[in-house]
Amino acid sequence: MTNISFYGSHNATYVIERDGEILVVAELERILNYKNTGLAQYRTPRSDAILLLAEWFPKYLMDMYGIKEFDNCYYVNSDVIMDEVRYNLEKYAPAKNYKAGHHHQSHAAGCFYQSPYDKALIFSFDGGGDDGKFNVYSCIRGESPILLLAGLNPITNRNYHYYDLGFPYMVFGHFLKDIKFQDLGTGNLVYPGKLMGLASYGKVINSWMPHFMDFYKSDPNGLDYQEKIDILGNKIGVKFDVNNRIEGEMGYNIATTSQKAFEESFLEVAKPWLEKYPDYPICIAGGCGLNIILNTRLKIELNREVFVGPNPNDCGIALGLMLNETKPMKPVDVTYAGLPLIDFHMLPDYIQNTDISFKCDILDINTLVDDIIGGKIVGVARGRSEHGPRALGNRSIICNPTISQMKDILNKKVKHREPYRPFAPVVRLEDVSTYFEWQGESRWMSFCPLVKPEWRDKLAAITHVDNTARVQTVTREQNEWLYDLLTLIKNKTGIGVLLNTSFNVDGKPILSTVRDAFTILSKTELDALVIENYYFKK
Numbered sequence: 001m002t003n004i005s006f007y008g009s010h011n012a013t014y015v016i017e018r019d020g021e022i023l024v025v026a027e028l029e030r031i032l033n034y035k036n037t038g039l040a041q042y043r044t045p046r047s048d049a050i051l052l053l054a055e056w057f058p059k060y061l062m063d064m065y066g067i068k069e070f071d072n073c074y075y076v077n078s079d080v081i082m083d084e085v086r087y088n089l090e091k092y093a094p095a096k097n098y099k100a101g102h103h104h105q106s107h108a109a110g111c112f113y114q115s116p117y118d119k120a121l122i123f124s125f126d127g128g129g130d131d132g133k134f135n136v137y138s139c140i141r142g143e144s145p146i147l148l149l150a151g152l153n154p155i156t157n158r159n160y161h162y163y164d165l166g167f168p169y170m171v172f173g174h175f176l177k178d179i180k181f182q183d184l185g186t187g188n189l190v191y192p193g194k195l196m197g198l199a200s201y202g203k204v205i206n207s208w209m210p211h212f213m214d215f216y217k218s219d220p221n222g223l224d225y226q227e228k229i230d231i232l233g234n235k236i237g238v239k240f241d242v243n244n245r246i247e248g249e250m251g252y253n254i255a256t257t258s259q260k261a262f263e264e265s266f267l268e269v270a271k272p273w274l275e276k277y278p279d280y281p282i283c284i285a286g287g288c289g290l291n292i293i294l295n296t297r298l299k300i301e302l303n304r305e306v307f308v309g310p311n312p313n314d315c316g317i318a319l320g321l322m323l324n325e326t327k328p329m330k331p332v333d334v335t336y337a338g339l340p341l342i343d344f345h346m347l348p349d350y351i352q353n354t355d356i357s358f359k360c361d362i363l364d365i366n367t368l369v370d371d372i373i374g375g376k377i378v379g380v381a382r383g384r385s386e387h388g389p390r391a392l393g394n395r396s397i398i399c400n401p402t403i404s405q406m407k408d409i410l411n412k413k414v415k416h417r418e419p420y421r422p423f424a425p426v427v428r429l430e431d432v433s434t435y436f437e438w439q440g441e442s443r444w445m446s447f448c449p450l451v452k453p454e455w456r457d458k459l460a461a462i463t464h465v466d467n468t469a470r471v472q473t474v475t476r477e478q479n480e481w482l483y484d485l486l487t488l489i490k491n492k493t494g495i496g497v498l499l500n501t502s503f504n505v506d507g508k509p510i511l512s513t514v515r516d517a518f519t520i521l522s523k524t525e526l527d528a529l530v531i532e533n534y535y536f537k538k
Contacts, residue, residue, distance in 0.1 A: 001018070001019060001071045001072075002016070002017070002018045002019075002067055002070055002071055003016070003017045003018075003070055003071055003072040003073070003074070003095075003322065003325070003326075004016050004017075004058065004061075004070045004072075004073050004074075004093050004095065005017075005073070005074035005075065005318045005319070005321040005322040006058070006073075006074075006075055006093060006318050006321075007075070007076055007106075007314060007315075007317040007318040007321070008038060008039035008040060008054070008075070008076075008081040008082070008085060009038045009039070009040060009041050009076075009078065009081065009314060010036045010037070010038040010041045010042040010189060010314060011027065011029065011036055011037075011038065011042075011189075011313060011314040011315040011317075012027070012028040012029075012037055012038045012039055013025060013026065013027045013028065013314075013315045013316075013317070013318040013319070014026045014028075014057065014058060014061060014318060015318045015319050015321070015322045016061055016065060016067070017322050017326065018065075020326065020328065022319075022322070022332060022334055022337055023065055023337075024061060024064070024065070024337060024338070024339065025311075025318070025319055025334050025337045025338055025387040026057070026061055026338065026339055027315050027338065027387070027509075028053075028057060029509040030338065030339060030385060030509055030510065030511075030512040031057065031060075031339075031342070031512065032044050032053070033508055033509060033511070033512075033513075033516065034508075034509070035189075035190075035507055035508060035509050036186075036189050036509075037509075039054050039081060039082050039085055040081055040082045041185075042186070042189075050082075051082075051084055051085075054082075054085055054092050055091060055092055058092060058093050058094075069094050069095065069096065070093065070094065070095035070096070071095065071096050071097065072095055072096070072097045072098075072099065072325070073089060073093045073095035073097070073098050073099070074098075074099050074100075074101055074321040074322060074324075074325055075089070075093070075098070075099075075100055075101070075321065076100065076101055076102065076103055076106065076129070076130065076317060076321065077100035077101075077130070078103065078129060078130040099325070101320075101321045101324060102129070102130055102131040103128075103129020103130050103131050103317065104124040104125075104126075104129055104131045104132060104135040104151065104285075104286065105131060105135075105137075105146055105148070105320075105324060106316075106317045106318075106320030106321045106324060107124040107126075107285035107286045107312070107316065107317060107320055108122040108124045108135070108137040108139070108146050108283070108285050108320070109139075109146045109320040109321075109323050109324035110285065110309065110311065110316045110317065110319045110320025110321075110323055110324075111124070111283040111284070111285035111289075111307065111308070111309050111312065111316075111320070112137075112139045112141075112146065112283050112323075113141075113320075113323040113324075113327070113328055113331070113332050114307075114309040114310075114319075114323075114331060114332050114333070114334070115281070115283055115307040115309070115331060116307070116331050117141070117281045117283070117305070117307065118140065118141045118142075119138070119139065119140040119141065119280055119281070120138070120139055120280055120281045120282065120283045120307070121136070121137075121138055121273060121274070121277045121280040121281070121282055121283070122136070122137040122138065122139065122146070122282075122283040122284075122285060123135075123136055123137075123266075123270060123273075123282070123283070123284055123285070123286075124136075124137065124285040124286040125163070125165055125166065125266070125286045125288045125289075126165075126166040126286035126287035126288050126313070126314075127164065127166035127167045127170075127188065127287065128164060128166070128167075131151065132151045133163060133164040133165075133166070134151065134163040134164070134165065134269060135148060135150070135151030136148075136149045136150040136151060136269075136270075136273050137149060137151075138277065138280065141327075141329060142327075142329055145324075145327065146324060149273065150273070163216070163217065163265065163269055165216060165262055165265055165266060165288055166192075166286075166287055166288050167188070167225065168215060168216050168228075168258075168262075169192055169195065169258065169259075169262050169288070169291075170187070170188050170189075170191040170192045170195065171184075171188075171191075171225050171229060172191075172195060172229075172254055172255060172258050173187060173190075173191025173192070173194060173195050174187060174191065174242060175229070175240045175241070175242060175245055175246055175254075176195075176198065176245060176246055176247070176251040176254065176255065177245040177246060177247035177251060178198055178247060178251055178252075178418065178420065179191060179194045179195070179198065179418070180194075180418070181242070181245070184225075189287075190507070192287075192290065192291070193290065193421075194418065194421065195255050195258070195259070196259070196291060196292065196293060197418075197420050197421040197422055197464070198251070198252060198255040198420055199252075199255040199256045199258070199259040199293070200256075200422075200464055200465050200466035200468070201252040201255075201256070201420060201465055202249065202251075202252030202253040202254070202255055202256035202257070203252075203253055203256055204253075204256055204257050204260045205236075205253050205257050207236075208236045208253075208257050209257060209260065209261060209264075211232055211235040211236050212232070212236075212257055212258060212260075212261035213261050213264060213265065214232075214235075215228065215229070215231075215232045215261070216261050216262065216265040217265060218231075226240075238250070238254070259293060262291070262294065263293070263294050263297060266288075266294060274302065281304060281305035281306070281307065282298065282302070282304060282305065282306045282307070283306075283307050283308075284298070284306065284307070284308045284312065285308075285309070285312050285316075285320075286312060286313075287312065287313040287314060288312075289308050289309075289312030289313070289446075290312055290313055290389065292445070292446055292447055292448045292470055293448060295308050295446050295447050296447045296448050296449060296468075299447060308444070308446035308447075309388075309444065309446075310334070310335055310386065310387060310388035310390065310392075310443075310444040311334070311387055311388035311389075312388075312446075313388075313389060315387070315388060315389070316387075316388065319332075319334060319387075334387045335386060335387065335388075335392060335443070335444070335478070336383060336384045336385070336386060336387075336392075336394055336479070337384065337387050338384050338385030338386055338387050338512075339384065339385055339512055340383070340384050340385075341381055341512065341513060341514055341531070341532070342512050342513055343513045343514050343515055344514055344531075344532065346514060346515065347514055347531065347534075350514055350515060350518050354518050354521075354522060355522060356518075356521060356522045356538065357538065358521070358536045358537055358538050359536070359537050360534060360535070360536050361534070361535050361537075362533060362534065362535070363530060363533045363534060363535040364535070365484065365485060365488060366488065367535070368485070368528075368530065368535065369485065369488045369489055369492060370492075371527070371528060371537070372398065372399060372400050372489065372498070373400055373489070373492060373493060374400075375399070375400060375403050375406075376399070376527040376528055376537075377397060377398075377399045377409075377410060377414055377525070377526055377527050377528075378397070378398050378399065378526075378527060378528045378529070378530060379396075379397050379503050379517055379520060379521065379526050379528070379529045379530070380393065380394070380395070380396045380397070380398060380503065380529075380530045381394070381395055381503060381511065381514065381517050381529070381530065381531055381532075382394055382481070382530060382531070382532045382533070383481075383532075385510065385512060386510070388444065389510075390424075390444055390445045390472070390502070391500065391501065391502035391503055391504075391510050392426075392443075392444065392445075392472060392474075392479070392482075392500075393426065393474065393479050393481070393482035393500065394479075395502065395503045395510045395511060395512075396500050396501065396502065396503055397410070397414065397415075397500075397501050397502070397503050397526070398426075398485075398498050398499060398500055398501075399461075399498070399499050400461075400498070400499070401423075401425060401459050401460075401461040401462045401497055401498065401499040402458055402459060402461070402493070402495055402497075403461065404460070405461075406460075406461035406499065407422075407423055407460070407461040407462075407499075409525075410423065410461075410499070410501065413524060413525035414505065414520075414524045414525055414526050415501065415505055416505055416506050416524075420465075422462070422464040422465075422468075422469070422470065423461060423462050423499050423500075423501050424445050424462060424469065424470040424471065424472055424499070424500050424501065425459065425462040425469050425470075425471055425472065425497045425498065425499060425500065426471075426472040426473075426474060426482065426486065426497070426498050426499075426500040427471065427472070427473060427474070427486065427496060427497050427498075428473070428474060428475070428483060428486050428487070428490075428496055429441060429473040429474065429475050431486075431490070431496045431497075432471060432473050434452075434496075435451065435452055435455045435459065435497055436449045436450065436451055436452060436469060436471055437449050437450040437451075437452060438471060441473050442471045442472060442473050443472065443473055443474070443478065444472070445470045445471065445472045447470070447471065448464070448468040448469060448470045448471070449468065449469070449471060450467050450468055450469075451463045451467055451468065451469050453467075458495065459495075459497060461499050462497070462499050472500060474486070485498070486498060503517070503520070505520055505524060514531055517529055517531060521536065521538070
């Protein structure tokens with residue numbers, strides 16, 4: 001039996017499954033090189049062609065795996081999927097049967113069935129979907145399906161809570177000068193990550209906290225975002241004006257206080273359920289699951305297991321739709337279930353026609369290690385791409401975090417992004433507690449523990465201003481090549497840590513083509529490329 005699931009709003013994604021095996025998880029943005037691409041939202045600049053793309057992409061995947069027709073197609077029947085697609089599914093995903101699912105239910109299922117738990121308490125929260133904004137679920141593997149405990153459910157009209165923690169959190173990015181201004185329709189998906197980085201530079205203003213809490217808890221109905229934030233501004237004595245954006249210490253303190261209010265608002269809703277299910281591990285899903293500051297606080301303060309998958313945002317909904325139907329008995333691992341380099345067959349052409357001078361060799365990992373130790377910044381594109389917003393070694397830019405000013409060099413000369421945004425370290429699982437105040441996995445950069453004091457100066461490039469780091473752990477079973485690279489680095493330097501950031505620049509998605517890799521090599525100060533088992537060095 002072969003099945004397909006897809007989610008068509010922003011972060012549109014397709015999943016193909018055959019006889020219990022996930023064959024591929026394909027994010028549309030990776031094909032079109034346009035961030036957060038969807039069928040109805042975040043379309044490409046050529047949005048007039050989106051229907052052609054919506055028909056072409058599933059057929060591209062079907063040809064890749066020799067599929068003529070699917071047995072089942074699972075989708076979210078929400079009002080943000082184009083009517084043309086929704087009412088002509090046989091054209092856009094040919095299948096014998098069609099079944100609609102729901103936004104947060106899919107988030108919850110996707111998170112739980114990727115987790116190692118037999119049972120869990122699941123919180124799914126974001127800016128909203130067809131089944132609410134903040135839902136609480138439980139599940140016991142093999143015994144019960146994903147069970148809604150509380151939330152805003154359109155089927156039962158059961159209204160537990162109207163909390164919308166996603167939109168209030170991100171909207172401050174619209175008014176802070178340190179954050180690049182964008183149209184709110186586009187900025188709402190990129191502001192939150194930047195606000196998280198900025199929040200570490202300020203302090204919580206205690207006199208503001210009650211008003212920020214009111215802002216997060218206020219009923220969103222009847223007021224637009226500007227009216228709501230104007231009310232907050234009047235209470236704290238701050239003018240929120242897109243034409244005169246707030247900068248410096250005031251902006252930092254707003255970001256920090258908002259982060260704290262976001263955390264307290266979550267805990268206020270979650271507390272009764274945490275008390276009711278004291279022996280259940282916790283799963284965090286939905287776009288707000290990307291808030292690593294909250295995730296880390298939960299893990300440390302609650303002293304219980306917390307799981308956040310590689311794809312808590314909407315790119316994970318298609319997988320959740322599938323897993324909600326198949327209900328696997330063992331944890332599903334889709335970390336590297338994305339597409340291979342889609343134009344690898346064009347490598348000879350790119351080599352012949354690029355306008356940069358480079359040396360090309362079969363990759364010798366010892367040469368690569370020596371170059372990294374010496375300060376080279378290397379782009380890596382090998383194997384299948386990661387599923388989710390984090391690059392985890394297969395579509396990464398890597399370099400030596402012990403080199404002075406490496407963070408500034410990388411930000412200015414390669415990534416072209418704001419200087420306050422931190423970079424992540426990757427470390428072997430068995431070494432994580434050597435450098436960081438952390439025990440156990442952080443496989444998908446979902447947590448930000450403290451860097452141990454004795455390592456903060458040596459690892460300055462991955463140590464944020466608040467002395468934390470968004471750690472990625474890896475085992476040899478999970479990524480043999482990356483693990484062996486770290487082992488050699490440690491053997492030669494005594495420090496088994498690499499800086500790892502996504503292989504993309506200028507707000508583009510994580511790349512999927514050799515062409516884009518060579519373009520970045522040409523137009524930035526990137527020093528070298530690993531393309532599968534080939535090494536290109538300027």
